[in-house]
Amino acid sequence: MLKKFIMIILSTCILATLVGCSKSTSSAKERAVNNSNQSENSKLKVVVSFNPLKEFAQAVGKDKIEVTTVVPEGVEPHDFDLTIKDMKDISNSSLFVYSGFGMETWVDKTLTSIDNEDLVVVDSSKGITPLNNPAGKETGQYDPHIWLSLQDAKIQTKNIKDALVKADKKNEKFYEENYEEFSAQLDKLYNEYKVKFKGVQNKNFVTGHAAFGYLCRDFGLKQNSVESVFGGGEPSPQTLKKLVDIVKKDKIRVIFMEELASPRVSETLAKSAGAKVQKIYTIESKEENKTYIESMKENLLNIYNSLK
Template sequence: MKRLFYIFTILLLLLLGGCAPENKKTPPPEAGKLPVVVSFHAMGELAHAIGGDKVDIHMIIPEGEEPHDFQPKSSDLTALSQARIFIINGCGLETWADKAVEAAGNEQLAVVTASDGADIHYVEMKQILPGRKPEKQADPHVWLSLKNAKIEARNIRDAFAAADPDHADYYTQRYMEFVQKTDALYARYQLKFNTAPSRTFVTGHAAFAYLARDFGLRQLSLTNVFASGEPSARHMTELADACKAAHVQTIFVENMESPKIAETLAQETGASLESIDTLEEGDEDETYLSVMEDNLEKIYTSLQES
C-alpha cells in the first residue's frame, strides 16, 4: 500500500507540473561522492562552496524558472530517491518540497532548511478581506545577506558532516574558508558604504532587503518582495518622486525580471538601467561570493553617482 501511495503521489505531481517531457534520464550519483539535491541555484552555490569535490549536486529548478510555483519532474523525484541530502532555502519559497520528499519515499534523505537560525525579515502584507488583520510573511531572499549566508553554509556543513563523517574535516575546512572570505567581503564594503554620499538604491522587486539591512542602506523597489502584480500609477509616481529626491541615477533590474517597467521609471527620472543578480540562476564561472561582490560593487558605484 505504501508503494502504491508513492506511485500515486508521483503521478499527481507530474499532472500538477504539466507533465513536461523529459529529455534524458537522471544519471545515478557519482560513485564515492555524497549525493545532494538542491532546490535552486543559490542553494547549489552554497552546497558547492562547502562540499567541493566530495559532493554530487542535482539542482531541481532549471535556470530561469521561478522557485515559488515550480513543480518537480520525474527526474527530480528520482534524484531525491537516490540522495542523502536535500537542501532548500525555506521561508515559504519551495512550497512544493514536502510533497516531493514524500513522493520520493527515501527514508535516508535528510532535508536541510538552510535558513534555519537566520535573522528573518518579515513583510507586512496588505489586508485582503474586511475584518482581517494584516498578515506578515517571511522574506525568502535570505541568501542575499552575507551574514545570513554564513548561517545557511553552517547548516549545510553540519548536514554534510553528519551524512559523510569520513569527510567531516574537509567540510569544516571549506566552511571556515567560506566564512573568512565572507567576513572579509563584508568588512570591505561596510567601510565603502560608510563613506558613500547616498544610502538609497532602487531595484525591480524588493529582493535586497537583507543586503540593505546588513549595510544600513535603503532599498526602494518597483514591486514587492514577491514580485506580485504590476505597480500602480500612484506607486510609480511616488517612487519617481523619491528617486528624484534621493538623486538616484541607477535603476537595478534583476536577471530574471522584464526591464519594461524599470525602463519607464528610468525615463521618468533620467536614470540608467543596470543589471543585478539574485543568484536564482547563474553559470559555472561564477561563485556565490563573486556574484555578491559584483552586486555590492554595482550598488556602491550607484551611490557615488547620486
C-alpha cells in the same frame, strides 16, 4: 488567486504527460544511480532547490559531492512547482537542501511524500532571524531572500556543512576546512562594505523586485522596488509615480534591473526619472556564469557607486 490555481492544475497535467513519455529513459537513469551508489568511490548525491544553494554546497563539498538543482537555469524560482522526476531525484539522494522561509512553496508536500528514511534534509534558514514579508502575509509570512545577505549566506553554508558532516563523517575535516575558507571570503567582503556603506549619506536604492531586504539589513540600506517580494505583477501607475518621486527626491542616479523581473519597467522608470539603468544579480538563477562571490562583489560595488 484563481489564475494561479488554474496554472497549478495545468502544469500538473503537463507534468503527468511529460513523465509518462520519459518513463523508459528515467528507469535507465535510476539503474545508473543505484549502480553508482554501490560503488565505493561514488560521490555523495546532493539535491538543492535552486542556484545559490548549489554554490554553497559546492564550496564545502567540492569534488566529494555531486549536486543536482531542482529549479532549472533561467527559471524564476518564486513561481516554481517541481516535477515527478525532481521528486525521484530527491528520493535517490543522500542530502536535500532547501533555502527556507517560504521560498520553496512545494517543500512540505514534497517531504511528506518522499520515501527515503536515510535522506538528510537541510532547512538552510535554521538560525537566521527572519524579516517579515513587506508585501503582507498573503504571499508568505517572511521575506525569503536570505542568500543575498553575506552574513546569512554564511549561516546557510554552515547548515549545509553540518549536514554534509552528518551524512559523510569520514570527510569531516575536508568539509570543515572548505567551510572555513568560504566563510572567510564572505566575511572579507562583508567587512569591506560595512565600512564603505557607513560613509554614504544616501541609503536608498531602486531595484526590480524586493529581493535585497537582508542585504539592506546587513548594511543599513533601504530598497525600493518595481515589483513585490515574490516577483510578478507590474507596478500600478501610482507605484511607478511614487518610485519616480523617490528617485527625483533622493537624486538617485541608477535604477537596478534584474534579468528575471520586469527589466522593461526598470528602463521606463529610469527614463522618466532621468536615471541610468544598471544590472543587478538576485542569484536566484545562474547569470553570466558568475559565481556567488563574483555576483555579490559586483552588486555591492554597483550599489555603493550609485550611493556615494
